[in-house]
Amino acid sequence: MSVKGVVARKKRALVFAAAGVAGLSMGAVAQAADLAADAVDAAAPKELSGVDVSGVRAREPDAPKYTAPLVDTPRSITVIPREVIEQTAATSLTDILRTSPGITFGAGEGGQPLADRPFIRGQSSGNNIFVDGVRDTGGQMREVFAIEQVEVVKGADSAYSGRGSGGGSINLTTKRPRLDSFVNASASVGTGNYYRGVIDANYQVGDTSAVRLNVMGMDNDSPGRDAANFSRYGLLAGVATGLGTETRATLLYYRLRTDDLPDYGVPLFTKAQALPRTASGVLPVPRDSFYGLKARDYQETEADIATLIAEHDVSTAFKIRSVFRASKTLNDYVVTNPGDGGVAQLVGGQWWMKRGTKSRWNPTKTVANVTDVYGAFDQGFIKHSYDVGLELSREQNKNAAYVVYTTAGAPCPAGFTGASNNLGVGDCTLLFDPNPNDPWQGTLTRPTPSRNITKTVGIYAFDTISFGEKWLLNLGVRHDSYEVNGTDVTVTSANGVITGETLTPRHGDWEFTNYQVGLVYKPTENSSVYVAYATTSTPPTIASGDQNTGTGTGTGNLANLLLDPEEVTNFEVGAKATFFGEKLSASVTYFDLKRENAQIQVASGVYAQVGEAAAKGVEIGVTGAVTERWDVFGGYTYMDTELVRGAYNVVNEGDPLANSPKHSFSLFTTYDVTDALTLGGGAYYVSKSFGGNQGGAGGGTNRIYAPAYWRFDAFASYRITENVDLQLNVQNVGDEDYIIRTNGVHHADYGPARQAILTLNVRY
Numbered sequence: 001m002s003v004k005g006v007v008a009r010k011k012r013a014l015v016f017a018a019a020g021v022a023g024l025s026m027g028a029v030a031q032a033a034d035l036a037a038d039a040v041d042a043a044a045p046k047e048l049s050g051v052d053v054s055g056v057r058a059r060e061p062d063a064p065k066y067t068a069p070l071v072d073t074p075r076s077i078t079v080i081p082r083e084v085i086e087q088t089a090a091t092s093l094t095d096i097l098r099t100s101p102g103i104t105f106g107a108g109e110g111g112q113p114l115a116d117r118p119f120i121r122g123q124s125s126g127n128n129i130f131v132d133g134v135r136d137t138g139g140q141m142r143e144v145f146a147i148e149q150v151e152v153v154k155g156a157d158s159a160y161s162g163r164g165s166g167g168g169s170i171n172l173t174t175k176r177p178r179l180d181s182f183v184n185a186s187a188s189v190g191t192g193n194y195y196r197g198v199i200d201a202n203y204q205v206g207d208t209s210a211v212r213l214n215v216m217g218m219d220n221d222s223p224g225r226d227a228a229n230f231s232r233y234g235l236l237a238g239v240a241t242g243l244g245t246e247t248r249a250t251l252l253y254y255r256l257r258t259d260d261l262p263d264y265g266v267p268l269f270t271k272a273q274a275l276p277r278t279a280s281g282v283l284p285v286p287r288d289s290f291y292g293l294k295a296r297d298y299q300e301t302e303a304d305i306a307t308l309i310a311e312h313d314v315s316t317a318f319k320i321r322s323v324f325r326a327s328k329t330l331n332d333y334v335v336t337n338p339g340d341g342g343v344a345q346l347v348g349g350q351w352w353m354k355r356g357t358k359s360r361w362n363p364t365k366t367v368a369n370v371t372d373v374y375g376a377f378d379q380g381f382i383k384h385s386y387d388v389g390l391e392l393s394r395e396q397n398k399n400a401a402y403v404v405y406t407t408a409g410a411p412c413p414a415g416f417t418g419a420s421n422n423l424g425v426g427d428c429t430l431l432f433d434p435n436p437n438d439p440w441q442g443t444l445t446r447p448t449p450s451r452n453i454t455k456t457v458g459i460y461a462f463d464t465i466s467f468g469e470k471w472l473l474n475l476g477v478r479h480d481s482y483e484v485n486g487t488d489v490t491v492t493s494a495n496g497v498i499t500g501e502t503l504t505p506r507h508g509d510w511e512f513t514n515y516q517v518g519l520v521y522k523p524t525e526n527s528s529v530y531v532a533y534a535t536t537s538t539p540p541t542i543a544s545g546d547q548n549t550g551t552g553t554g555t556g557n558l559a560n561l562l563l564d565p566e567e568v569t570n571f572e573v574g575a576k577a578t579f580f581g582e583k584l585s586a587s588v589t590y591f592d593l594k595r596e597n598a599q600i601q602v603a604s605g606v607y608a609q610v611g612e613a614a615a616k617g618v619e620i621g622v623t624g625a626v627t628e629r630w631d632v633f634g635g636y637t638y639m640d641t642e643l644v645r646g647a648y649n650v651v652n653e654g655d656p657l658a659n660s661p662k663h664s665f666s667l668f669t670t671y672d673v674t675d676a677l678t679l680g681g682g683a684y685y686v687s688k689s690f691g692g693n694q695g696g697a698g699g700g701t702n703r704i705y706a707p708a709y710w711r712f713d714a715f716a717s718y719r720i721t722e723n724v725d726l727q728l729n730v731q732n733v734g735d736e737d738y739i740i741r742t743n744g745v746h747h748a749d750y751g752p753a754r755q756a757i758l759t760l761n762v763r764y
Contacts (some may be wrong), residue, residue, distance in 0.1 A: 061151045062173045063133045064321055064374040065160055067385040067464040067474070071576045074474050074518025074530035075157075076589045076619055080150040084633050087715060088668060088682065089188075089729040089757050091196070091218065093118070093129075093142045096150050097170075098684060101664040102619055102637030103152065105741055114262060114299060114333055114360070115139035120154055121593050122615035122641040122657040123167025123568070130161065130171040131325075132307060137395050138329035138364030141301050143256055145198050145216035146236035148173045154619070155570035155591055156536035158514035159476035162391065162458045166536035166568025166595055167615075174307075176250050177202060177210035177240035183764045190757035192221040193229070209241040222263055223731075224753025226290040227436035230260035246313040254305040262299040262335045264292065264358070265749035268704050268742070272344040272351060272431060280688075280739070281704035282748040285432055287737050291355060292336040295440040296404075299333035317377040325368045334359040334402055334444060339746030344431045347413045351431035354412060359402040361446050368393035383466040391458040400449035400489070405496025410438035443496045452486030452506075454541075469525075474518040474532070483509040484541050508562055512537035518572075527577035536568040540599070554599060556607040564609060566597045584624035584632075592616040601647045612644040613657055631680075634667035655703075659741060661689040663708075670715060681733075682713040691742030706748065709738035727759040 059079040060070055070077055078100050090096045093116050097103045106117040106124055116139075117126040129136045136142075153160060154168040161169045184200040196218040204210045214236040222228035234256040242248040266285050269277040278284055305327040313319045340356025374387035409426035416428060429435055460478035467473070490502040518532030540563040554561050574589035598611030617639035625631050641657040656662070663685065670680030687708045714730040735754040742748040 059149050061171070062149075063151075063171070064319075064372040064387045065133075065389070065460075065462055065476075067374070067387055067462050068472065068520075071526065071578055071585065072464070072472055072520055072522070072528055074520050074532035074572070074574070075516075075534075076154040076572060076574065076587070076591065076621075078152040078154075078621055078635075079623070080152070080633075081623075082148050084668060085144055085147060085150070087670060087680070087717075087727075088713070089727075089731070089759070090144050092144065093150075093170075093172075096144060096147075097152070099633060099666050099668055099682070100152055101635050101666045102154070102617075102639060104659045104661065104664075104686070104689065106659045106743070114264075114335060114358070115331055116142055118170060119659040120152070120165075120167035120170075121570075121591065121617075121639065122613065122660040123165040123593075123595065124659075125165050125167045125169065128157075128161060128164045128167075128169035130169060131305070132174055132309065132323055133171060134307070134323055134325045134368050134370055135161070135366075135393065136172070137327070137366045138303075138397070139331040139360070139362050140303060140329055141258055141260075141299075141331075142172070143216065143232065143234055145234060146174050146214050146254060148175045154589075155572060155593060156514075156534040156568045157516075158480075158512075158536040159460065159462070159478045159516040159534060162456060162478060162480050163482055163512075163539055163565075164536050165538055166566075166570070166593065174252060174254070175200065175212065175214060175236060175238075176252065176309075177212040177238045177243070179204050179208070179210060179243050184761070185763075186759050186761045188757050188759040190220075190755055192223045192755050194220045194755065194757055196220070208243050208245055209239075210243060211240075212236075212238045222752065223755040224287050224735075224750060225263055226288040227292065227294055228261055228263035228290060230258060232256065232258040248309075248311045250307075250309040252305075252307040252309075254303065254307070256301070256303040258299070258301045260299040261292065261294065261297055262333055263290065263749070264335050264337050265747040266291070267338040267344070267353065267431065268746065268748060270704070271339055271342075271353065274346065275344075275351070280707050280742075282706075282739055282742065283431070287750050287753065289432070289434055290436045291338040291353075291429065291434045292436055293355070293438060293440050294436050295438070296442070297333075297335050299335065300330075301332070302328075302330040304328045315375070317375040318373065319375050320371070320373055322369065322371040325366065327364075327366045329364045331360060331362040334404060337747060338434075339743075345416055347415045350413075352413055352416055352428050353431045354416070355427045355429060357402075357404045359404060359444075361398075361400045361402065361449065363398050365396045366393065381468065385464040385466075387460075387462045389460050391456060391460075393454075393456045395452075395454040395456075397452045397454070398449040399452075400446055401491075403445040403447060403491065403493045403496060403498060404442065405445070405493075406440065406442040407496075408439065408441040410435070410440075445493075445496060445498060447491045447498050448489050448501050448503075450487060450489045452484055452541075455483045457481040470522050472520040472522070472528075474516070474520065476516040476534075477513065478515070479511070479513045480537070481509070481511050482539055484539075508539070508541065510537075510539050510562075510565055512539075512565055524577075526579070526582065527575070529575045530573070532572045532574075534570045534572075536570075538566040538568065538595075540565070554607055556601065556605045563599060564597060566595060566609075568593065568595045578624075580625065584622070584626060586623075587619075587621045589619045590617075591619070600645065603648050610645060613642065614644050615639055615641040615657065615660065629672040630669070631671075632667065632669045634665070634669075634682075636663075636665045638663060656690050658691055659689055661687045661708075663687040668713075668715075670717075676719040678715075678717040680715040682711075682715070684711045684713075685709070689742075691748075704742050704748070706739040706742045709736055709751075710734075711736055711738065711751065723763050725761050727761060729757045729759070731755045731757070 104119045151171040188196040199215045202212040217233045219231040238252045240250040269281040308324045311321045337356045337358045344353040372389040376385040412428035458480045462476040465473045486506045488504045492500040514535045516534035520530040571592045576587040578585045593615045595613040600611035621635035641660040665685040668682040690705045716728045719725045732754045738751045740751040
């Protein structure tokens with residue numbers, strides 16, 4: 001069977017599986033609905049689309065490490081609630097974080113997998129994503145159907161999370177069984193062949209137990225892009241006992257399958273330098289230009305995650321919480337990279353290019369446990385709210401790139417001399433009119449993968465010390481023992497046949513201690529001002545390249561020497577306040593972040609750990625209800641970033657950091673026009689941001705950037721009956737052409753075009 005046939009068969013299997021899961025669940029949900037209708041407390045607030053009609057309320061992070069309410073925590077922390085996730089029709093982590101200014105996403109390049117790659121305060125933070133407080137490893141494309149809220153911590157936070165990039169971290173809190181009985185179901189259709197169904201059913205069993213099932217199936221084309229599409233299905237099943245008592249246990253199983261025809265964007269000026277370049281360096285090709293091949297390209301991901309959360313309250317001063325996680329993920333893809341097929345050429349009056357490829361087979365297995373002992377007690381006039389914890393984890397990561405060889409494909413024109421890039425014969429396309437339906441035959445050979453095993457032991461302690469009603473001191477410290485053992489595999493091949501594999505063992509172990517300290521003054525009960533300082537350690541295994549690789553040694557004069565972790569420090573001054581009975585919260589923060597000790601080339605063949613980058617700026621955030629009918633969520637970030645010291649040729653010194661716009665603004669707001677009708681929408685602005693490696697020949701003359709853009713979304717909801725409503729989302733109302741991210745010398749990715757989505761929500 002051809003590769004195209006295999007991919008098509010796999011895609012059909014996923015779609016049919018999603019339909020089967022939804023079909024089986026509907027019968028169970030119908031029965032649960034009858035039971036739930038009798039069990040729901042008549043006095044409970046009614047919800048539309050699972051959203052409390054009394055408005056979006058400020059939420060607190062769900063973790064013992066936060067030893068004070070957010071208003072008294074000397075950190076920049078944003079909690080994105082379920083209401084905003086559902087009202088914005090978000091389906092991915094990228095969609096969610098669009099509502100939080102100052103966060104951008106990087107392209108899957110530079111050794112990074114085609115997966116979620118958020119940038120926070122100028123730092124790539126793909127390794128800093130957590131689920132229920134446990135690091136979520138592996139290159140993944142995350143869904144939101146099972147998420148209760150998202151918590152974003154900005155700035156150096158190794159005291160909270162251990163090893164990291166220093167920009168911050170993201171925690172996804174999953175939906176759990178609760179003492180209630182309800183069924184929420186939604187069915188969505190939209191332009192661009194958008195179809196999505198979600199069921200959330202919770203059933204209380206007895207006085208202290210409950211079960212909950214979330215099921216999702218989805219299929220969608222990529223708005224504004226030719227050929228690109230994705231389909232997925234997932235479920236989250238949970239059972240809990242002891243709810244409302246001193247001893248509680250919750251068991252969760254999460255499963256997600258995706259099957260996409262992935263999109264690697266459009267080429268840059270660097271691949272066709274004879275053409276007049278645009279100001280940004282992104283080639284002026286039509287937005288729908290798709291350079292991939294339906295006959296070859298695919299991306300399939302799998303995630304199976306089991307979580308056990310056990311809690312016991314001995315007293316107010318002594319509580320125990322332990323989270324055990326076992327997970328298995330797979331990221332498997334072959335994608336066309338329009339920037340890696342060699343420089344485009346003018347042949348016969350038309351511009352031609354040869355397709356390049358990126359590929360990955362990346363399974364990851366993780367076993368982890370995080371245990372916290374926490375509570376609050378008084379010691380004279382001093383009050384303590386503390387947490388002491390231990391983290392143990394073992395991550396096994398395999399990584400291989402396919403040997404892609406073309407035996408038959410779209411022919412290159414006579415006179416074309418582009419590099420073959422190990423693609424065999426053919427496989428050319430017109431630069432300004434690519435054809436995703438071009439034929440392709442060939443082989444995809446997976447070599448022996450590189451293997452890495454990472455072990456972490458982390459011990460930490462936090463304490464918020466209250467001196468009377470006005471002053472609080474927040475302290476945190478964490479010590480990590482971090483070890484990586486692995487084998488790197490170097491592959492040689494000819495004509496699609498692997499001719500040799502060289503295995504190089506790698507080992508590295510590091511110990512590092514990080515801390516945070518913050519002083520808080522409370523002018524009123526509902527407000528605070530603070531000053532804080534925090535640190536992060538970034539071992540070389542995550543400083544660059546893949547999200548959990550094994551190499552930790554230097555090159556040049558540092559060859560075979562174990563590199564030290566990079567060091568990030570973050571200084572903050574901020575103010576927070578809540579208003580209207582804590583229905584509205586607002587914050588403002590000034591931050592100054594520095595990254596030091598990075599490996600750079602200081603002379604020809606000579607390297608040293610003296611690289612430095614900096615980011616400083618101001619963040620403003622607002623969340624909650626301005627009035628009983630008017631809700632807002634959003635903010636503004638001003639960020640000034642700079643590569644302070646880089647490579648000896650100083651091409652990029654003084655440049656802004658990649659994927660780090662100076663200005664970003666977001667605001668999502670809704671207003672209840674009547675008791676039945678709610679109108680609103682979102683406004684998003686991002687100033688221009690440079691891509692990675694934006695220097696190049698000519699002392700930086702090839703600088704590539706994503707131009708500034710505005711995007712506007714529209715929202716409307718109408719309650720048909722007490723339990724049924726219709727929701728309409730129009731994303732990118734103005735059909736703005738905008739680049740959401742670039743990757744220096746490789747490619748640029750367009751943001752989604754206009755799309756309308758109509759959702760029927762039913763709640764019992």
